Amino acid sequence: MSDAELVLRSTRVITPEGTRAATVTVSAGTITAVLPYDAEVPAAARLEDLGDHVLLPGLVDTHVHVNDPGRTEWEGFWTATRAAAAGGITTLVDMPLNSLPPTTTVANLRVKQEVAADKAHIDVGFWGGALPGNVKDLRPLHDAGVFGFKAFLSPSGVDEFPHLDQEGLARALGEIAGFDGLLIVHAEDPHRLAAAPQHGGPRYADFLASRPRDAEDSAVAALIAQAKRLDARVHVLHLSSGDALPLIAAARAEGVRLTVETCPHYLTLTAEEVPDGASEFKCCPPIREAANQDLLWQALADGTIDCVVTDHSPSTADLKTADFATAWGGISGLQLSLPAVWTEARRRGHGPEDVVRWMSTRTAALAGLTRKGAIEAGRDADFAVLAPDETFTVDPAGLQHRNRVTAYAGRTLHGVVKSTWLRGERIAADGEFTEPKGRLLTRTP
DSSP states (O other): OTTOSEEEEEEEEEETTEEEEEEEEEETTEEEEEEETTOOOOTTSEEEEOTTSEEEEOEEEEEEOOOTTTOTTTOOHHHHHHHHHHTTEEEEEEOSSSSSSOSOSHHHHHHHHHHHTTTOSSEEEEOEEOOTTOHHHHHHHHHTTOOOEEEESSOOSSTTSOOOOHHHHHHHHHHHHHTTOEEEEEOOOHHHHHHSOOOOSSOHHHHHHHSOHHHHHHHHHHHHHHHHHHTOEEEEOSOOOGGGHHHHHHHHHTTOOEEEEEOHHHHHOOGGGOOTTOGGGOOSSOOOOHHHHHHHHHHHHHTSSOEEOOOBOOOOGGGSOSOTTTSOOOBOOTTTHHHHHHHHHHHTTOOHHHHHIIIIIHHHHHHTOTTSSSOSTTSBOOEEEEEEEEEEEOOGGGOOSSSOOOTTTTOEEEEEEEEEEETTEEEEETTEEOSOOOOBOOOOO
16 A cells, blocks of 8 residues: 555445445555545545445446547537546446447547547547448457447447347358357347338337337347357347346356346336427337336346446437427537446435446446446456435526537436546546546457
8 A cells, every 4th residue: 555646535435345435545546445434544645535436437428429530510529428427437338339430440440539539538449340341341340349249139229230130140240250249239120110100200209119028039039049149249239128128037047148228217207298299209119108117127237238338329400390200319528427227226225336237337347347337356447436315406507518419418417417527637627627638448359
């Protein structure tokens, strides 16, 4: 401890062994020790006494659409990473689509990295994309350090990122399995979607009917079959259908290498409360009924769902029209994900350590980020400081997102993020931010 530069002390530190009063020492941006609460502080070290606020590892959000470059008016690295920092997120992994160009070749990855380099307030990594016809690009992207590959099984919503049919999925997954990479999948069956009623208009009930649960269930089943055949690693993105959970549990029991995420909006918002015409609630797959939400929480509790990520997918306000058929589908959640999930988790009897497991430890593990996701010696000194019992009412004007459209407007949430730390430096506190200090991350071989 004698070489510690920074010491953080709290009566509630969330460690891999549990929550306890502790003193955390930091040197050169790395956690060097987690010591008893009353450990002596070296004279040369700076002490930050956090009192009873909870010290947790910085969150790792592996599902973020930054849209930069090309659709920077929708978001951008500067605003997205500031919003993330305000919400206690210290690492994000950017999705390969909604930017122009999409991250589907090494050259396109380099463009995105160059744009992000001096704008990132937090650490940023990148997913690659698997499209029809780009199998030849997958291994070079893997070697260039992407964390895995995103594919759609139904239309993505943007022309430059077409979806894979089952033959294309098999071809891409076979290539990715050859180097033991990870395929992350938007799993909705296009045939089931095409067969569903498509009325359009402002009624949320009509939109919900247009994206039925069986579209997810069918696509998940097909993905499991392909993964089992190839012994491939696959990850189901933004699961919203509770009906798919038995399929997932059975596949896991058979040894299929399958992980699953869900999102704050599926865990905290319900179809019954969405007003007609309120397309700030539109996302695909959709927010479903309260009974379905209960199944998602049960699956989080028993481990069938591994983790919770935002699927932050913003747009300009004009694209959020009152017609659910034509409105952009996506929810902005970076800044509010931690308090939104914590508000509902505490109501259901979960503790902050559960939220850390879902939103930091397991997301870091998904991406292979071995220096992230826990407060223990050898990890990056990335922290969020949370006042779990304090409340606030969501005012869109207080958001750092470029476009302040939010499905959480007016909601009272528990959990105020007091400060966020990246490698031992406080990067956000009380609405103030440092200059960008984030690094660009690549997959560790």
